Amino acid sequence: MWPGLVGKEPGTDHPPISLDRMIELTTSADVDGREFDGIDLFLFHPHLDPDASDSEIRALADKIAAAGLKVGSLVAPVWPGTVGASAFGSADDRKKFVLAIEKACRIAKILNEHGVREYGVIRIDSAGGVSDWAQDPVGNTKKIAETWREAGKIAEQAGERLAAEGEICWGGMHSWKAMLDTLEATAMPKVVGFQADLAHTYLYLMGYNAPEAALLQPGYGSEEFWPAYKILTDALRPWTLDFHVAQNDGSVHGTGSHDKTGRHCPADDPNGKLEIAKASSYWLKDADKRGIKHICWDGCMFPNETLESAETWKTILATMIKVDEA
Template structure:
């Protein structure tokens, strides 16, 4: 595609949290610094096209949630000086951080909402700086399916109530919350559970869904919810297409944030992170997904839902893979193809 004909939206972002998630705990690989992740992002180049921005994890040691105003501004200056924008922010909603379980006690749920409030403070500082003009705040249930199955109806009701309270805080700060669809999160571990939770939360336009190609592939297979499986091993292309349409038709209206990724049909955990849909390199020969085609299902009407960027998620990639320049050029090339096919 000629430079003159290139589409400019959605903007292409790289996630910074692969340097943190599943890293730094006993037995796991060490963290990669934010500076290193920025360097890898800035250096990626495909025929003169580069990443437009980054998405951030508000978590030690990258960005402590109580980072001072001045330090947030210094962070914004650093990112802007590299020619990058900041998009979505991940709020630290989990036990052991400032947050806690969205289906726990009143005190735990209040901590969850506090984590969102603190994330909104940083979001506002970044917006005032001018480095952040789009994106959402990402959340999840901060608890696992095992606990949810103790009392599914009551658990979903509690999570929805917590999400509504957090949504009120977000809306007051001009923010939207995107709940990450992932098989390791309580009440969000299947596509049907996720739809039910969003419907009970009942804040369309404020509390929505973050779709990730790797995670939602496991939705199809019913990994943690066999009763909601749409496919069985050995499926045909026609069966996959029908199942993918069923899932995306249900979740796309709620989708306000989107991660490009690849999955090989397996689950993976690292360090303290539970097993979930494995993120694979964009060119993994065992990848189950046609990245460009599958992205199109989620990106239909994306601009109308306020999506202005998409992000690559390489969560729990080994550090050796992250530190290879060719990893990022291959990823960027895949994302450019998605934008050329489905952007505007």
């Protein structure tokens, strides 16, 4: 559901899209009789108040269940301007980050007890910029790991797992090597792991924010791509707890307060760089052993016109079916 919120600003030509409308768009999609099974949720306004009462959350669960959907992974409101703040910021910032996890776990518990949620993780990131992290790479990576460990303990007690999405706009996870370093420093592999998004991880290959970590150079061919992709996925797949189907055209994009990151483009975009089903199989090998029970589509920062088109949802559903089959 977060494509209806991320990068959206009230009063502009890309305002937030309501949860009700996003659910309607989800349930309207059909490909040869197959439909979406559920939705992932962003635990923040205007879709959900992170401090909503138990009864309000149960009412939301009733609404989603009535639409014939389950709830999968949850996005914790870890960023400045929501509940949280930088995982490598001040002591107060880091307390706010952990508070966001506490609130997410509370909501998860209610959804689980309701029965609308049976699987999925809680999504996090470092919530701090790359340039801030780069002022002290070693020290800031240590701070992220300490914050994530504290958050991980809370999640573990709640029977949840945390997964950090590999977006290049967040410090300490802006390259595949930095992401691996941060996860290894956190050292909670069964609780704190990685959320692989095809669009974001494509830019890991190109070393956009970390040229020294590039595995490919512009102008590469398929004979170079797949060996490089194997290096990337072999390194991060053991940590991967959640997965996003997406496409990337090789460019970066950012709107609102969301810094430049991997551009999601339509699954059938002629400029798409990825063979989606084949690339997905690299990440999803032995997925059951890592507790992955569902896959999700991410199309953040799509124009509202694109999100409002039924063809967008039908195309990605057809693509996800191909991923499932692969």
